Structures are given as C-alpha cells and as structure tokens.
Amino acid sequence: MITLRPTRSTDLSFVYECLCDLEETVLDREAFERIFLHNIADPAVRYVMAEANNVPVGFLNCHVQQLLHHAGPVGEIQEMYVLPDWRSQGVGQQLVETIVSIARHEGWINLEVTSNRRRERTHAFYERMGFANTHVKLVNWLAG
Structure with missing residues (x-):
C-alpha cells in the first residue's frame, strides 16, 4: 500500500539520488541541498x-506562481520520479492525483508539466492523467 506525505529535510538523499538518475548525471550535491531545503520551506x-512500508518509492514537486497571463495561480510539476521497481503500479498516478486535488482545493487556474522530448512514455502517462500537449518549451542554456 502506498502512502503519501509532505517531503521532509530527511528525504534529501532519496530525492537527490532520484534526480541524478532522472537527469542521467551527477548533480552538484551542495547546490542541490541548498535549493532543496529552500524549496521545502517555501509555501509556493x-x-x-x-512511501511503501515507510520507505520512499517516489516523489513529486510542484511550483505555484501567480501568472499575469492566466490572471491567477498556476502550478507546474517540476519533477516527478518513481523508483523503477514501483513504476506501472499506480504510484505516479497517486502523486499526480494528490497535486490535482490540492490545485482544485486552492483554486489554481491550471496545472502544467514540462517533460523532455525524449521521454515519450512519460508524455503518454501525463496525457492519460488529463494533461493536453498545448505548448512548446524553448530553452537557452546560459550555464555550462
């Protein structure tokens, strides 16, 4: 059985390892920790x-912004990761349903997600969850 809960500072290592795997790189641990601790303290x-049996198996993070072009709050899922052994078992669905429930309760205008072009299975998952492919994201790599 999967249980959902808010993220705590003690989840740092799990989230770090997941995002390194997701991005297929080793992220700067010091910078990651600083940002992670800042974000979990930010109400936006x-x-x-x-969790399964009190052991983390996945997470989702969503940033909420007040956007002029929507005239209200908009959430954007920034990262979601489920451990490989737990995929296709409803964990991602529960994570997304939880953030959708929060969004509806708080009156957000919409909920958005951006996913790398190469993650076609991820795109299909979000479409099954009710997301529509309506935008193109363009990136200007300023660092690196």
Whole structure:
C-alpha cells in the first residue's frame, strides 16, 4: 500500500539520488541541498513523497506562481520520479492525483508539466492523467 506525505529535510538523499538518475548525471550535491531545503520551506513549492512500508518509492514537486497571463495561480510539476521497481503500479498516478486535488482545493487556474522530448512514455502517462500537449518549451542554456 502506498502512502503519501509532505517531503521532509530527511528525504534529501532519496530525492537527490532520484534526480541524478532522472537527469542521467551527477548533480552538484551542495547546490542541490541548498535549493532543496529552500524549496521545502517555501509555501509556493509543494513536495509530495510516496512511501511503501515507510520507505520512499517516489516523489513529486510542484511550483505555484501567480501568472499575469492566466490572471491567477498556476502550478507546474517540476519533477516527478518513481523508483523503477514501483513504476506501472499506480504510484505516479497517486502523486499526480494528490497535486490535482490540492490545485482544485486552492483554486489554481491550471496545472502544467514540462517533460523532455525524449521521454515519450512519460508524455503518454501525463496525457492519460488529463494533461493536453498545448505548448512548446524553448530553452537557452546560459550555464555550462
């Protein structure tokens, strides 16, 4: 059985390892920790952990912004990761349903997600969850 809860500072290592795997790189641990601790303290950032028997198996984070072009609050899922052994078992669905429930309760205008072009299975998952492919994201790499 999967349980969901807010993310805590003690989840740092799990989230770090997940995001290194997701991004297929080793992220700067010091910078990651600084940002992670800042984000979990920020009320405009929502982190949700998924656990099985009190062991983390996935997480989602969502940033909420007041956007002029929507005239209200908009959430954007920034990262979601489920451990490989737990995929296709409803964990991601529960994470997304939780953030959708929060969004509806708080009156957000919409909920958005951006996913790397190469993650076609991820795109299909979000479409099954009710997201529509309506935008193109363009990136200007300023560092690196």
